[in-house]
Amino acid sequence: MEPKTTQPTFLTPTDYSVPVTNTIKFFAQSKEPDAMLWLDVMHRRFGIEEFADSLQRFDQLVYLHPDWSSVRMFRRIADYNNLIHAEDLKRLKYALDRITLPALYYDRLEFPSDYLMVLEEGVRQGGYHLTHVLLAWIWIQENGCELELPDGFIENMYPANAALINTDPIVTDLELEAAAFLCLAGKNELIYDSFIEQVIASQDIDGGWGSSKRWHTTILGLLYLLHAEFPSDTYPPMLAPKPA
Numbered sequence: 001m002e003p004k005t006t007q008p009t010f011l012t013p014t015d016y017s018v019p020v021t022n023t024i025k026f027f028a029q030s031k032e033p034d035a036m037l038w039l040d041v042m043h044r045r046f047g048i049e050e051f052a053d054s055l056q057r058f059d060q061l062v063y064l065h066p067d068w069s070s071v072r073m074f075r076r077i078a079d080y081n082n083l084i085h086a087e088d089l090k091r092l093k094y095a096l097d098r099i100t101l102p103a104l105y106y107d108r109l110e111f112p113s114d115y116l117m118v119l120e121e122g123v124r125q126g127g128y129h130l131t132h133v134l135l136a137w138i139w140i141q142e143n144g145c146e147l148e149l150p151d152g153f154i155e156n157m158y159p160a161n162a163a164l165i166n167t168d169p170i171v172t173d174l175e176l177e178a179a180a181f182l183c184l185a186g187k188n189e190l191i192y193d194s195f196i197e198q199v200i201a202s203q204d205i206d207g208g209w210g211s212s213k214r215w216h217t218t219i220l221g222l223l224y225l226l227h228a229e230f231p232s233d234t235y236p237p238m239l240a241p242k243p244a
Contacts, residue, residue, distance in 0.1 A: 017228045019200050022207030023222040024050050032215040033061040033071050033214070038223070041080040045236050046226050055079065070097050076104050080242045086110070095122075096132045103136035104239075107143040116149070123157060127164070131177045134161050138185050140235045162190035171195075171202040173210055176220035183227035184238055196228055 027039060028050070036058035043051040055078045062068050070092065076082040086109050092098045099122050102111050119136065121130035134157060140147055164178040176199070179191050199221060203209060206223070210217030 008207065011036065016196075016200070016225050019203050019207070020225050020229050022203070023218060023225065024048065024093045024165070024207075026167045026207035026218055027051070027215075027222075030215060031061060033058050033068070034074065035075055035215045035219055036061065037077045038219045040240070041238055042222065042226060044240065045238070046230055048226075070094070070101070073097075073101055074104070076240075077238070078240050080240045084109070096128060099129065100139070103139040103143070103145075106140060106145045113149070116147070120150070120153075123153070123160065126160070127174060128177065130160055130164070131174070131181050132159060134178075134181045134185060138181070138238060142239045157188050158185070158190055162187075165191060165195055167192070167194075169198055169201075171198050171209065173213070173217040173220065176217055176224060180220040180223040180227075183224055186235075188227060188231075196224070199224060 027035065030039075036054045039048075039051040039054040040058070043054060055075075058075065058078065062072055065071075069088070073082075073084050073088060078082075083106060089102055089105070089109060089112060094103060098112075098118055102109070102115055119133050122133040132167070136244045137154065137157065161178045161182055165175045175195075179195060179199075182188060199209075203221065208214045208218040209221045209232055
């Protein structure tokens with residue numbers, strides 16, 4: 001069933017509707033600005049009306065924090081017209097930001113000269129660097145950009161992310177990130193079938209997952225479950241489209 005933003009949040013009962021509903025409630029009072037941008041994605045992709053005001057909530061949270069410069073740069077996920085300058089990309093401090101943010105703005109700013117090396121090193125390092133290379137590739141494609149990558153780079157990146165998900169009953173933040181990003185990339189079939197049951201079984205009573213930085217793990221869990229709740233061959237893009 002293909003989700004449409006004009007339809008109710010849940011169209012039919014499934015094995016996943018209860019854990020999804022519980023997780024939606026988890027974010028009702030959230031004050032994490034990064035979470036708001038992901039909730040906006042879920043509103044546009046799955047029609048989750050509870051998240052319709054996520055961008056406004058994001059703006060309210062960052063208004064009094066001018067030092068949150070990198071957080072503001074990610075606002076482009078929810079607003080096509082969000083602008084930065086080329087110099088902003090040169091000042092990025094964190095390795096994961098250096099992987100993802102150039103991809104988010106490449107349709108208007110050139111990649112840094114060492115960007116291909118950054119992606120290759122991210123895959124070599126594995127872990128969160130690897131998952132963020134996958135996220136960057138999703139954004140590069142959605143922005144209609146071309147990037148000349150080594151032969152086999154993309155073909156190997158997908159199974160490498162899937163290999164981060166193991167059969168251990170303890171579900172980790174990294175596993176959920178790999179699963180959620182594979183879903184965003186349309187590569188759900190690479191996730192082993194019983195993983196979703198492990199995810200549901202590990203959900204806490206408040207609808208969340210994880211013991212630290214719970215908003216992050218819970219965002220990933222919800223993204224993964226929503227793709228299972230609403231399977232489709234074609235989803236709306238992750239990035240906010242250009243206004244008509």
